[in-house]
Amino acid sequence: MERIFLLWPALLAFTAATVLSACGGGGGSGAPVGASAPSVAEAERYALVAAYNGDSLASYAVNADTGLMRLVDRVPVNQASAVALRPGHDQVLVLSSAGSVDHYQLGADGSLEFFAQVLPGGGQLTDLAIHPAGEWAYVSNAEGGANGIYPLMFDPEDEGELKAMTPDAFVEPDYADPAFASLLLSRDGDHLYAADLVHDRIARFDVGDDGTLAYVDYVEAGNGPYRLARHPDRDYLYAANRFDGTLSQYRVLADGGLEPLAEPMEAGQNAQLEGLVVDRGGRFVYASDITNDKVWQFRVTAEGTLQPLTTPAVDVEAAVSPRSLVASPASDRVYLTDGSAGAMLAFSFGDDGELAAMAPDRVATDAWPADMVFTTGKPLTAHNRAAYVINGNDDDISQFSFADDGTLTPLGDANPATGDYPVAIAAHPTGDYFYVANANEDTVSQFRRVTSQLIEYDVNELSAIRAPVSADLDPVALAVHPSGNFLYVVSRQSQTVSAYGLEMNGEIEDNNGIGDYTPDDPKLLDQEQVGVLDPVALTIDPTGRFLWVVNDRPAGFIVLFRIDTSDGSLTRIDEASKAAGQNPRAVAINASGETVYVAASGDNQVRSYAVAGDGALTPGATGLSGQGAAALLAAPIHNWFYVINQVDSNVLWFASEVDVVSSTGTAPSGIAMDRGERHVLVTNLASGNLTRFNVADDGALTAGDTVETGVGPLGVAISSYTE
16 A cells, blocks of 8 residues: 555544543543543533534533533634643643644533633644643644644643743654654653654653653554554553554553554454544443444453454444544443544444444534543533523514523513514524524524623523524524534425524624625525425434425425535435325424424324434324424423424323323413423413423423413523533
8 A cells, every 4th residue: 555644634633642531610520630530430521522624622511321412612723633621620622733722711511711822833733632630731743844742831820821831842753754643641641652653653752740751762563553542540552553454552561661462453454544442441442444434343351452342343334434533431432533524423332342323323513523522520410591482473582581490580671673473483502592583574583692791690681693684485494403503494485495504603604704794695505495385394303414394284294305414505305205194383303313203283193203324214103192283392301202282272292102281371382391301381372471381200291380471472492501
């Protein structure tokens, strides 16, 4: 094989040296300063994802029980290629291959606040590692006049701000032009190892008491060592060799030297290894292979050598570009970055170590996620901020402070104005931005949740981001992509689905970003005909790959669109359309992404469909929905779902083939559930109010209080957060 050394996105660095912890005052908890991180953590809290093509760092709230992730915050970072957490502190470092290290503070709610930026030097930066004492960080450079490692320090005299050490702290090996692809610190932090992709070596550096480095020596590796990983509590180190598809195996000696344990282990024929990880318990090793579209699986023997599992590898779909691997520090889960799209593939494993796709099988991210780390500690708890009700006849939004115990209190001095006849509202996954479809004026309004710089708590009122943007005729439904990058709007009269781009600040993108913002000229990423008359509702699967639309016609259908997660564009799959009963008016998908539900008002039926890997649906069970089904709600965690019926004025709960009817106000029209699954809110169109229901442990509802809204409330959305 001809060896081509492209030190660009292919050198996206997996931070194997990262200590997966942060202190308990904010984003996570873990090892104290100066101590190694524990091998088994309490629970995952926040996942921090660096996206190379997406130019971003994002935080995701993690449900410790299910592994489900929700976008919390996102900040711009050019060519973000690695991310690491400072032990003992709620601080995040993200590496830009373009030449900088950005320093962020991680809030208890997962928010990211910029702290500092360091420009280590020229050339292309390839990897980032933080010392377990939390006092120093190291950045490798693989291009330019000086190829080596830059030591950085957290300055104790300046609030711990990340800074470069003195210029002479830069260190190189005693041979010319290394190309360090990844860095790894020993468990005690006394030694730093660097994989040299060009010279087929692993270089060793000693770490001084002041954090400075001294080059010691190197050992030979296989052809193109690319990733390094160490055992969590034993003195073993492994290297994935990119060009010959082998794994080198070493014992770490008392002085930090590396001694081969055995001959390199071959992963597979013609394998090109991109990722390498050891699970949290040190029992298994996984290596991703971009040539064969596989993840190779190995057991760690008592001697530290690698042994293929009974099933040597698991296949990933051909459309996936398997890159870096990340193991959870708190559960038996492994994540694989997809270099061809915006996704982290999610796997779980049992005692045999064999990977199995989770449900949902991936996390929607920005384009080309390069790296991910987790904060750990006490499992996150969901809290409520506010509830927002759109009033169709008042053309405005009623706002309520929404307490965790369900108390609803009117919020603000005046209701924010929408366009003419708001009929649908959708929340951004962060809970910070909201979008409203205005049917009579063919526009979409956009709002952000207002925070205060003068008081210690959030205001939580809505403020218009910009004037409403133009849409196709009669917009009646809308939804935000789980990545937070795209907004989809269904227009009934035009029979279209339109895709709009969203900025990181929640704003609908201006057309081509040229000139002054013009509300009538939003950036339309794509627009597709639904192919059936009167489309009225849509849902997007949790992975962000599929979108379904139903139409309010006597012979109703559910129509599948595939989403290109890199740019948000849609492809209608005509052969996948299914009959959906008489006048289907609502559609929803469960939290696992395995089942789609459709409620049809014409025949009073709820239909379920099993979701295949390509988004195709297989009809399943049906049940009675009551008369005049108007909306569906799938719970954010459990596999419960609810149907509201305008004619019967009730809400039905479905779980384990049991349905319970709870009365609402007159002609219920909209429904929402908080992320903690403690309360359900239902708007009542004819009685002009909002009913709160308490949710039991099994999902059953009991009526709580009712509060007045404006005239003709049609939909409701909730802002929540975690800590």
